[in-house]
Amino acid sequence: MVKIIIDYDECDGADCAECVDVCPMEILIIDGDKVVVQNKEDCSLCEVCMDVCPHEAIDVKED
Numbered sequence: 001m002v003k004i005i006i007d008y009d010e011c012d013g014a015d016c017a018e019c020v021d022v023c024p025m026e027i028l029i030i031d032g033d034k035v036v037v038q039n040k041e042d043c044s045l046c047e048v049c050m051d052v053c054p055h056e057a058i059d060v061k062e063d
């Protein structure tokens with residue numbers, strides 16, 4: 001399983017959404033003004049969401 005943790009104290013949500021834009025598996029979506037995780041079992045652990053995040057607010061790891 002994959003664990004995807006978003007630090008909402010650091011995340012800019014819909015004002016940023018860079019991780020949402022780059023995720024090739026559409027795991028990260030905007031819900032209102034927040035980024036939320038869906039279908040995390042489809043995550044390929046590519047880590048591009050972590051690479052683009054300006055605040056290191058998202059962490060993806062094998063659980």
Ligand code: SF4
Pocket residue numbers: 004022023024025026027028042043044045046047048049050060
């Ligand atoms: S690691 Fe890759 S597939 Fe998984 S949520 Fe991040 S960008 Fe999407």
Ligand code: SF4
Pocket residue numbers: 006010011012013014016017018019020035049052053054055056057058
């Ligand atoms: S890239 Fe980082 S700050 Fe931007 S929406 Fe994603 S988790 Fe939040």
